[in-house]
Every structure is written in structure tokens, then in C-alpha cells.
Amino acid sequence: MEAVPGECLLAHGRTPGPFRRPFSIQSRYDMAISTSDAAAYTSNVDWTSVADGVEINAKAWTDEAKQLFPEELLSIIASLHRALNSERMNLLKARKAQQKRYDEGALPGYLPADEHPDAHGDWQVAPLPDDILQRRVEITGPVNNAKMVINMLSRNEDGSMADAAMLDFEDSMKPAWTNVLAGIRNVKEAAEGTLSYTQSATNGRPAKDYNLDPDDMPLLMVRIRGLHLDESNVHVDGEPVSGGLLDLAAVAYHTAQALMNQGKTPKYYVPKVEHYLEARWFNKLFVGVQKALGIPEKTFKATFLIETLPAAFQMEEILYEYRDHAAGLNGGRWDKIFSDIKVLREHDDRVLADRNWINIQRPWMEMYVKQLIRVCHKHGAFGMGGMAPQTPGKTEDLREKQIAGVVDDKKFEASIGHDGCWVSHPYFIGPAMKPFKEKLDAEGKKNQLDVIPDIPEQPDLLPKGGVGPKTVDGIRVNVRVSIGYMKGWNSDIGAVAWDNRMEDLATFEISRAQTWQWLHHSVTLDDGTEVTKELIHRIFEEELEKIEAEARDFFASYGEDAVETHVQRFRKAAKDAERIFTEDAMRPFLACESELFGVDEHKEHLLKHSGC
Numbered sequence: 001m002e003a004v005p006g007e008c009l010l011a012h013g014r015t016p017g018p019f020r021r022p023f024s025i026q027s028r029y030d031m032a033i034s035t036s037d038a039a040a041y042t043s044n045v046d047w048t049s050v051a052d053g054v055e056i057n058a059k060a061w062t063d064e065a066k067q068l069f070p071e072e073l074l075s076i077i078a079s080l081h082r083a084l085n086s087e088r089m090n091l092l093k094a095r096k097a098q099q100k101r102y103d104e105g106a107l108p109g110y111l112p113a114d115e116h117p118d119a120h121g122d123w124q125v126a127p128l129p130d131d132i133l134q135r136r137v138e139i140t141g142p143v144n145n146a147k148m149v150i151n152m153l154s155r156n157e158d159g160s161m162a163d164a165a166m167l168d169f170e171d172s173m174k175p176a177w178t179n180v181l182a183g184i185r186n187v188k189e190a191a192e193g194t195l196s197y198t199q200s201a202t203n204g205r206p207a208k209d210y211n212l213d214p215d216d217m218p219l220l221m222v223r224i225r226g227l228h229l230d231e232s233n234v235h236v237d238g239e240p241v242s243g244g245l246l247d248l249a250a251v252a253y254h255t256a257q258a259l260m261n262q263g264k265t266p267k268y269y270v271p272k273v274e275h276y277l278e279a280r281w282f283n284k285l286f287v288g289v290q291k292a293l294g295i296p297e298k299t300f301k302a303t304f305l306i307e308t309l310p311a312a313f314q315m316e317e318i319l320y321e322y323r324d325h326a327a328g329l330n331g332g333r334w335d336k337i338f339s340d341i342k343v344l345r346e347h348d349d350r351v352l353a354d355r356n357w358i359n360i361q362r363p364w365m366e367m368y369v370k371q372l373i374r375v376c377h378k379h380g381a382f383g384m385g386g387m388a389p390q391t392p393g394k395t396e397d398l399r400e401k402q403i404a405g406v407v408d409d410k411k412f413e414a415s416i417g418h419d420g421c422w423v424s425h426p427y428f429i430g431p432a433m434k435p436f437k438e439k440l441d442a443e444g445k446k447n448q449l450d451v452i453p454d455i456p457e458q459p460d461l462l463p464k465g466g467v468g469p470k471t472v473d474g475i476r477v478n479v480r481v482s483i484g485y486m487k488g489w490n491s492d493i494g495a496v497a498w499d500n501r502m503e504d505l506a507t508f509e510i511s512r513a514q515t516w517q518w519l520h521h522s523v524t525l526d527d528g529t530e531v532t533k534e535l536i537h538r539i540f541e542e543e544l545e546k547i548e549a550e551a552r553d554f555f556a557s558y559g560e561d562a563v564e565t566h567v568q569r570f571r572k573a574a575k576d577a578e579r580i581f582t583e584d585a586m587r588p589f590l591a592c593e594s595e596l597f598g599v600d601e602h603k604e605h606l607l608k609h610s611g612c
């Protein structure tokens with residue numbers, strides 16, 4: 001076990017505001033809470049009117065928020081919301097209807113040839129600017145963490161540096177309001193080159209000042225929140241705004257021009273799309289934001305994650321839809337595994353094996369990334385590889401094994417034609433860079449846009465059940481991950497180092513969906529044990545006991561109070577995780593969690609649990 005980084009408590013003032021009307025609950029993505037509860041939740045919050053038709057949770061309207069959201073930006077957000085939100089809601093309804101069809105037996109597949117013929121024609125994405133032609137290693141991390149943002153954008157002591165840094169509002173950031181504000185602030189100051197951070201002396205380490213070197217920085221990219229996430233603290237005409245819309249508008253408002261003045265392209269990542277019409281929606285958002293800010297058309301460049309099973313069948317259509325703003329696609333392998341399980345949750349012939357057995361070399365995963373490379377390169381866009389999740393282990397021996405694992409993985413990615421990949425920890429930038437550098441430098445290339453994998457036109461991308469181990473230890477891994485992750489999540493932290501790996505929203509979701517599915521199908525494990533609620537409860541008890549013992553040991557030097565605090569947090573995390581693992585209906589995303597709270601609690605928790 002390793003400690004999660006600094007857990008913080010929210011500090012927020014209270015600004016009185018007018019009592020606001022309940023929002024239209026019909027517009028919610030998933031009816032996680034009942035109609036009467038939804039109205040009660042909303043009317044139990046005080047709202048402050050901040051611009052024409054725009055209201056903010058009074059507790060969220062802090063001095064920081066006032067600085068980052070001037071009236072001009074709020075008006076831009078309001079007009080984008082009015083132009084785009086009903087379409088977003090329809091897209092989310094369509095997701096739900098599609099999932100119902102999958103639940104009733106349908107399988108995801110390629111679209112009929114006549115549905116989107118233009119996408120399969122001979123077209124190219126708009127020319128890529130010079131500053132995004134080399135992306136061999138991109139480091140990712142939570143955008144709200146200033147120290148990590150500076151580290152992502154800096155050279156390591158061993159001289160290694162990523163080509164790009166992806167500052168993340170999605171998988172690694174819990175979308176709590178203070179995190180959103182810190183994230184916008186960090187991107188603004190990073191783009192200006194002024195972001196700084198002072199780490200006070202702790203635990204034997206001396207104090208340290210962190211600053212950027214604007215002349216020696218990787219490319220800066222921002223991943224905005226996905227289509228499903230609301231920013232529940234900001235309402236326009238009584239409806240919560242889209243989190244991704246708010247992120248893009250705010251970040252571009254504060255940074256796009258500054259980046260362009262430095263000759264840099266404003267670059268974004270978009271997560272979790274499921275259909276080409278969603279890509280069309282995001283393209284409209286890019287057009288709208290550029291227009292509102294007086295930025296020339298086709299300036300923004302975006303990489304979309306292909307990390308859902310339905311999207312894997314529509315990569316060409318998706319890329320086509322935002323071809324004017326496309327830098328490429330990225331094979332988001334972790335959410336893809338989550339989606340494989342979630343989408344096929346009712347298909348008892350496709351129940352997947354232990355989480356640790358599923359990797360990029362399983363046939364349906366390998367075909368998906370090769371198809372991604374083929375589609376991208378055919379149309380002049382980058383085909384980015386996936387995330388190496390290692391965090392450095394404590395012993396030399398373990399670290400050597402981890403480095404070998406990263407090199408193997410990235411060697412495979414470079415060999416099939418990826419243009420670059422992701423790492424989640426700076427320690428692995430060098431090892432991940434090595435195979436790309438060796439192959440591409442030898443061929444005198446910055447990227448592999450010229451490589452087209454030789455695969456069938458429509459490869460089989462459906463996950464197969466009936467192979468691989470299904471074990472009690474597999475459940476233990478899922479339970480352990482969930483306890484470590486939920487402890488961070490409950491303290492507004494979106495990614496944690498745990499058992500020598502990075503665990504974030506995507507990897508937690510795999511564990512949660514898999515255990516739910518095994519329970520739902522009463523799977524018989526390889527040793528004959530049947531998966532039941534009782535079994536899962538017993539494993540939670542056993543793993544919690546082990547984790548408590550580890551925590552008592554780990555936090556001992558911080559004093560008895562610290563030990564008790566952390567033990568209590570692990571207990572709460574285990575309780576929350578078990579509840580989510582064993583709930584009757586599988587929620588679409590962890591963040592759809594309003595029902596974890598009663599109405600009174602929700603008033604306090606809205607700032608921490610903006611969601612869907």
C-alpha cells in the first residue's frame with residue numbers, strides 16, 4: 001500500500017442567493033434518484049444568480065470562482081448551453097436506449113454501409129500544425145494538482161521529458177467544484193508559464209519550490225469531461241450545464257489566445273464518446289467556442305479517446321465528424337475494458353475473465369488498437385497508444401520488472417504502428433520513450449503516419465467469454481482496488497498509487513463492473529465457488545482487515561490520531577464500494593452517485609459530487 005496524496009477538506013464560504021426553481025428532471029441521463037427526490041435535492045440548495053439565466057450554487061460562488069468566471073465567460077457558457085444542451089440530452093437518451101437493446105441481446109457492431117458513406121471515402125483531416133507532429137510519450141495527470149502539473153511539464157532529473165502532457169479533468173480528477181476551479185487556474189497559469197507551487201517540508205523531505213521553464217516544456221493538452229458529466233453547480237435556465245462544455249469554454253477563454261501568441265496550438269482530448277453523433281456534437285462545441293472567442297476556424301486540435309465498445313466500431317465515422325479539428329484518436333484501453341464489460345453485462349456467454357488477465361494482446365483488444373491505427377493513418381491523423389499504469393515499486397528488483405513491463409508494452413505498440421503512448425508516472429517516461437525512439441529514429445521519422453496495419457476491413461472487435469481464469473483472487477484484486485480508490489474518491493482525489501499501480505476512475509470502473517457482472521450471473525469460479533453477495537461481503541471484510549493492518553503500520557509514525565482517521569476512511573470506502581459492487585442495477589458511471597446521500601447530506605455534497 002502507498003499513501004494517497006494529500007487529502008484535503010473543502011473550505012467554502014456561503015453567499016446567499018435566490019431560491020431557485022427545480023430543474024427539469026426529465027433531462028437527467030440516468031434516473032438514479034426518484035422524481036420527488038430530484039426536486040428535493042435541487043430545491044435544498046441556495047442558488048446565486050450570476051448572469052442572465054445563469055445560477056451558481058451559492059456555496060460554489062467563491063472569490064476564486066468569481067475570478068475564473070467573469071460575466072463574459074458565463075455568457076459564452078450560457079449561449080453554448082442554449083445552443084447545444086438539448087442535443088446533448090438526446091444523445092445521452094440514445095445511449096440509454098442503445099444499452100437497453102444490448103441488455104435485451106443485441107450486440108454492438110459496424111454501422112450499415114449506407115448509414116455514413118462519406119466517412120469511408122478518400123478524405124484527410126485538416127493539416128496538422130507543426131507543433132503536434134511528435135507525440136511519442138504523453139504523460140497524464142490530474143489537472144487540479146499544481147505540483148503534478150508542473151512535474152508533467154518539466155524535465156526529469158534523469159533528463160527525460162515527455163513530448164506532451166495531458167492535463168486531465170476526467171479519469172484522474174474527481175469532478176468536485178474546488179478541483180474544477182483549481183484545474184482551470186492551473187491550465188491558465190501553465191499556459192502563461194507562471195504556475196508555481198511550494199511543497200512544505202514533510203516527513204523528512206525539505207521544502208521545495210516548483211516552477212516551470214517556459215523554454216523547455218512538453219506540449220500542453222487538456223482532457224475535458226465527457227458528455228455524460230454535468231457541472232451540477234452551474235445551471236443555465238434551470239438546467240445543469242455540461243461539465244465538458246464548461247471545461248472547454250473556461251480553459252479556452254483563459255488560454256487559447258495566450259498559447260496562439262506563443263505559436264502553440266490549443267490542444268484537447270475528448271473522452272468516452274460512444275457514437276459518431278457525439279463526435280459531431282463536440283465538433284459543434286469546438287466551432288462554437290472558437291467563434292465566441294474570435295479564434296479562426298479549425299484552430300483547435302483534438303484527440304478523441306476510443307474507449308468504449310460501441311465507439312470501437314465507429315472510429316472512421318467519429319474521426320470524420322471532427323476532421324477539421326482532429327489530431328488523432330487514442331486507444332484508451334482501461335475504459336475500453338470497462339465498456340466491454342458494461343455494454344455486454346447481460347450477455348452470459350461474454351463474461352470476461354479476471355481483470356489482470358485482460359490485456360492489449362487479447363485478440364479483440366489487439367484488433368481494436370490495430371483498427372484505430374489503420375483508420376487514423378488512412379486519414380492523416382495520429383493513432384495514439386494506451387496507458388502504462390505502473391507506479392514505481394519500493395524495491396530495485398520490482399522497479400526493474402516494472403521497467404521491463406513498460407518497455408515490452410511500448411515495444412509492441414511501436415511495432416504495430418502507434419505514433420506514441422501514455423504513461424501515468426514520470427518514472428516511466430524514459431522506458432516508454434525507448435522503443436519509440438529506437439524504431440522511429442532509425443527510420444528517420446517523428447511519427448508513424450505512413451504505417452497502415454494489414455488487417456481485415458472490418459475486424460472482429462467483440463470480446464469473447466469462456467476463456468481465461470475466473471478466480472477468488474480476481475475478486476480480491478477488484479475489492480482491494482475499490483477500497484483504495486474509494487478512500488481517495490471520498491476525499492476528492494481521482495487517482496491513487498495503490499499496490500504499485502495507478503488506479504483511477506477507469507481502472508476502478510473495471511473492478512466494479514466486473515464484480516457486479518459476476519454476481520449478476522452467479523458465476524461459478526474455476527475452483528467451484530459460486531459468486532454470491534455473501535462471498536463478496538466476506539472478501540470485503542477480509543481485505544479490509546488486511547488493509548487496516550497495513551494502514552496501522554504505514555501511518556504509525558504520524559501518530560495514533562492519523563492512524564484512526566485513515567482506518568475510518570478505509571472502512572467508509574469499503575462500505576461505499578461494497579454497496580456499489582452489489583447494487584441491483586449497474587450504474588452507468590461511478591459519478592452517477594447522488595443516491596449515496598440523503599437529501600440533507602446532498603446539500604453539503606453537491607460541491608463534491610457534481611456528476612450525472
Ligand SMILES: CC(=O)SCCNC(=O)CCNC(=O)[C@H](O)C(C)(C)COP(=O)(O)OP(=O)(O)OC[C@H]1O[C@@H](n2cnc3c(N)ncnc32)[C@H](O)[C@@H]1OP(=O)(O)O
Pocket residue numbers: 003004005139140141142147148149151152168171172334335387391392423424425426495496497501502503504506507
Ligand atoms: C485510464 C486513464 O485515463 S489514464 C489517465 C488518467 N490517470 C492519470 O492521469 C493518473 C496519473 N498519475 C497520477 O495521478 C499519480 O501518478 C498517482 C496519483 C497515481 C501517484 O502519484 P504520487 O502518489 O504522487 O506518486 P509518487 O509518490 O510516486 O510521486 C513521486 C513524484 O512523481 C510525481 N508524479 C507522480 N505521478 C505524476 C504524474 N502523473 N505527473 C507528474 N508528476 C507525477 C509526484 O508529484 C512526485 O513528485 P515530487 O518528487 O516532486 O514530490
Ligand SMILES: O=CC(=O)O
Pocket residue numbers: 171271305307331332333334335336386387506
Ligand atoms: O482514458 C484512458 C483509458 O485507458 O481509459
Ligand SMILES: [Mg+2]
Pocket residue numbers: 171271305307332334335506
Ligand atoms: Mg478513460
